Amino acid sequence: MTQPRTNDEPAPGPADELGRARKAPAKLGRKRDHTRDPEILEAALAVLAETGYDGMTIDMVAARAKAGKATLYRRWPSKAELVLDAVACLKKVDTDPARLPDTGSLRGDLVAMVKPHSIEDGERKLQIMAGLMSMLNSSPELVDMATAAIVDPRVAVNRIFLRRAMERGEIPADCDVETLALVTPSMAAFRVLVLKKPVDRDFLLSLIDGVLLPAVGLGAASVQAV
The missing domain is CATH 1.10.10.60 (Homeodomain-like)
Structure with missing residues (x-):
């Protein structure tokens, strides 16, 4: 029998709700639409x-x-579970392999992913990320789930771009793709989830040109203004 919660016990938070929801056995009945x-x-x-x-x-x-x-x-x-699913869905649309740019260069592909479809689209995404940061400020225990929603799809995209670059002979064939694919998404997530700062175009370009490209042997000579 479930024991009643005493006055000294904290009320369940969003993470508790998420845990119970994920662990609860599925009920038999009509399939959900x-x-x-x-x-x-x-x-x-x-x-x-x-x-x-x-x-x-x-x-x-x-x-x-x-x-x-x-x-x-x-x-x-x-509400927390709804937000996490919504953000994950947004990332899946942005990182759909069938819609990825193919510019012919590693930097071109990476930069093409930074460009929003419009100024309004860019501002909307910043507002969504600000909302996500607000959720994590009140419920830091959800950071791991948020990281999976934000980082994993972009890591998969970076793997594709890096392998393309290797096939073109643009970067060495022995590059550690798994590690390199994590670099920029992890740094961006750290900025959002830990430092609680927005990730804008300038920051992402600084990661591409100052961190990832030098790591694969592409220096300043390969960087063109975009």
Whole structure:
């Protein structure tokens, strides 16, 4: 029998909710319909960008997506889980292998990933990241899950770019692709998740030109203004 929580015990936080939700056994019954997940996740990103994490509510997302609040809670038991899934979905779209640039050079490919589709798109992504940072400020125990959502997709993209460069003979064939692929995403994540600072275009270009390219033997002579 579950023991009642005493006054001295802390109330469960977002990470506790996430843990229970992930560990709970699946209930038998009608299979859930996930066809509306993309619309709901896009609505979550829109609300997060507009209101920030503290101002965001499940009700707001449900209204924006024209979905029932109960539907959202069955799929995402907490606001934190909804935000993490939404950010992960955003990263998957940005890093879809079928849509990756192929400029013919390592730097060109890397820089092409930095360019937003528009100024508004760039600002929106900064607002979303600011919302994510606010969530992590209040729930630092979620850093590992946020890292997986932010870092892993970009590491996979860097592997593709580095292997292309090796096949072209642009960089040495014995480069440590696994380690090099981690460099820029890990440094960007450290800036966001630990230093609580935004990652902008200038910072990302400094990582490309000052860290990654020198690490593969491409110095200043290979850098062109973009």
